Amino acid sequence: MSARRKARKRALDVLFEADIRGLAAADLLSDRTAQAQPPVAPYAQLLVEGVVAHQEVIDGLISEHAHGWTLPRLPGVDRALLRIAIFELLYCSDVPNAVAIDEAMELAKNLSTDESAGFINGVLGAVAREAPIELPTAGRSDS
Numbered sequence: 001m002s003a004r005r006k007a008r009k010r011a012l013d014v015l016f017e018a019d020i021r022g023l024a025a026a027d028l029l030s031d032r033t034a035q036a037q038p039p040v041a042p043y044a045q046l047l048v049e050g051v052v053a054h055q056e057v058i059d060g061l062i063s064e065h066a067h068g069w070t071l072p073r074l075p076g077v078d079r080a081l082l083r084i085a086i087f088e089l090l091y092c093s094d095v096p097n098a099v100a101i102d103e104a105m106e107l108a109k110n111l112s113t114d115e116s117a118g119f120i121n122g123v124l125g126a127v128a129r130e131a132p133i134e135l136p137t138a139g140r141s142d143s
Helices: 003-021 025-035 042-053 055-065 076-091 097-111 116-130
Strands: none
Touching: 003 025, 003 042, 003 076, 003 097, 025 042, 042 055, 042 076, 055 076, 055 116, 076 097, 076 116, 097 116
16 A cells, blocks of 8 residues: 555544544544554645635535535545545645546445445545646645
8 A cells, every 4th residue: 555545534534533533633633643653644734724714615625526415415535535535636736636536436435325326426526626736735745
């Protein structure tokens, strides 16, 4: 498993846990970073911090493109995966759109419902087609 795939999974774990437990994702990330063995990868931190910083925009895009679904109705894993992938699509210029989408789909296949990968692919494809091209990037990471 690549370093970035592990980082995405770690970010997913933090975002999912924070969502389910009703905690602030930034606070949970701070706790996990302090306790982590092995350490939380910088790219996982970037993903969680980026989702938190841009959650209003990200959630708006999910709501716009998740036809027939509201955010609260989505499975928690799918909600977190969509948030991570949309953050990568919009703010991580070093991650090709196809990679962000494929990684989200792979995690969905392994961790969510049978229908989740297709649903996530549809939402992310729509976001990628309509994404503005001049958004600021969140930074690069070699992890």
